[in-house]
Amino acid sequence: MHLLVVGSISLDSVETPLDRVQNVIGGSSSFFASAASYFTDVRIVGVVGNDFPLQELNFLKSRNVDFTGLRIIPGKTFRWGGKYFENMNERETLFTELNVFQEFNPIIPVEYHESEYVFLANIQPDLQLNVLNQVKTPRFVALDTMNYWISGMLPALKKIISRVDLLTLNDQEVAQLSGEKNVLTGARKILKMGPKALIVKRGEFGASLVTPESFFWVPAFPVEKVVDPTGAGDTFAGAFMGYLAKTDDLSEANMRRAIVYGTALASFCVEDFSLNRLRNISKTEINERFLKLLDMIKCDSGEML
C-alpha cells in the first residue's frame, strides 16, 4: 500500500549536554520517511528552500521514497534550534525560523491522490484538513499535533481530529486536550472526539495504544547511550504507519505489532544526531529489536491464584 506523509523538512541545530550539531537534516517528514521506507513505499509532500542539501536524502530515494510532492522554492529552509537538558527528556526550543515553510500550502500531486495510508505530521490543523480533503478514499489516516495548536487553534484541530482514524499525542498533550490529569481517562475522552485509536508517546517509558475497549503498552527499547532524542516521535510514527501499510491489516493485534516496530525504530533514531542512524539499518537489526521488545513484555498466565 502507498503511504503519504505531509509535514516539515528542516535544518536543525541541536545542543545536548555532551555535543552539538548545526544545520543537520530534521523535520517530521524526514524522520517519518526514513523509518517508514524500511516497510513500504513512501510519498512526501513538503517544501524546502534552495539552500537544502537534497543529495543527503538520496538514501531515501534508494528505499523507494517518492519526492514528486517536494517543492523547492527560492529562500531559506525551515530552521529549528533546540537544547536538551541533563535527563534528555526535556528540551527547550532555542529558535524557530519558518522561512519558506511559512507559505507552505500543501498541494497533493495527482499521482498521490489514491494513497491508502496517510500521515498528517504536526503542522497547522487547517493545512492538515486541506491535505485530507485532497486525498480520495484513504483507508487509514493518522494525525500528529502539539501543544501550540491545542492552545491556539482548538476548533480547527477538533475538526481534523474528528476526521482521522488515529491520533498521536504525548502525556502532556493528552492532559491539555482532554483537561484530565489521568492519562487513560483523558485518552478515552479524546477518543470520543472521533478517532478509533490514540497512541500516547511516553518518551523513555515507551508508548501506549488506547482504544475504547483496550489498552496496550510497550516500554521503550533500552538504549544505553541516548545521543539525541529529536525525531524519535516521527520515527516511531513512520515505522508504525509503514508496518500498517505493508501488512494492510488494521486489526488491534496488528496495530500492536506496528507499535512495537515503531518503538524499535525510535530506539535507533536516538542513537545518533539527525537521520544518521536511520540511513542504513539492516532488516536483521530491526527484527532483532522487535523480538527483544516482544521478549521484554512476554508473560503467560501460568498457575493463577
Next chain:
Amino acid sequence: MHLLVVGSISLDSVETPLDRVQNVIGGSSSFFASAASYFTDVRIVGVVGNDFPLQELNFLKSRNVDFTGLRIIPGKTFRWGGKYFENMNERETLFTELNVFQEFNPIIPVEYHESEYVFLANIQPDLQLNVLNQVKTPRFVALDTMNYWISGMLPALKKIISRVDLLTLNDQEVAQLSGEKNVLTGARKILKMGPKALIVKRGEFGASLVTPESFFWVPAFPVEKVVDPTGAGDTFAGAFMGYLAKTDDLSEANMRRAIVYGTALASFCVEDFSLNRLRNISKTEINERFLKLLDMIKCDSGEML
C-alpha cells in the same frame, strides 16, 4: 511455603491534594502482609507500642498471617507523616517519630527459623543482616532499601545486598546506588553486587525485572482515581513474594507472573488510604486485573519485516 517479613508497622498521617487521614495503619510489613496473605501463609516480625489498635489487623489473622513474631512493648508506635503533591508521584515526609521502633532488634522466633521465603523490608541494613543470619536455609531472600541507607550506611548495605537473591529499588535509588543515570546500565551494575535479579519500581509507569540476561517491564494497572500511593511498593512486594512462595517456582517466567500479580495488588492499594482496599478483595477481582495486565502487554510477532 512459608513467607517471613521483617519490617515496620506504623501509624501514618497522610495528606493528599484532596483528603487527609491521621494515625491510620501503615508500615512496610502491614502492606506486605495484606497483599502476600492472598497467596500464602505469612509470618510477621515487628514491634508496635501499646497504643496500637491490634484488632484492626484481625482480618490478616483470618488470612493465616502469624503474629508470633510481633512484639508489643510499652510506649508509642512508630509514626510517619507524609504529604503528596499534585501529581501523586512525589511526596514529602512531614515527620518521622521512631518511638518503640528505635529499639527494634528483630528476634526471629524459633518457629520461623525454617522460613523458605524471606522479605527484608526497608529497615537499617545491619538489622536486615541480623535477621538473615537467624534464618536457617532460606530458599529465596528479597531485600528493599531506600536512599537514606544508600547515602548513610553503604558498606553495611552492600554486605546485605551481596547475600540476597533479589533487590527492589525505584529509579532514583538505582541511579544513587549504581552512580549511573541510565536505569538499565545501573541495574546491571547493581546485579554485580550479588543479587540474581533486581526489580525497579517505577510508580505510575509500572515495574521492571532485570536479570543479567533479560529485561521485563509491565506497566502499572491504570487506576482512574488514585487516593493514596502510600504502601504501593510494599504491597507490590507482598504479592510478588506471596506468589513465588505459593508456586515455589523461581524460573524467570514465574518471576514475571509474580511481578504482574504484584502490579495488580499495588493497583488496589492506591485506591484507598491505609490497608482499606486490601482488607477484602476477591480472588476473582485479583485475577481479573492480573489478566487485564497480561492483555495490556500482549503482542505476537505476526508478519515480520
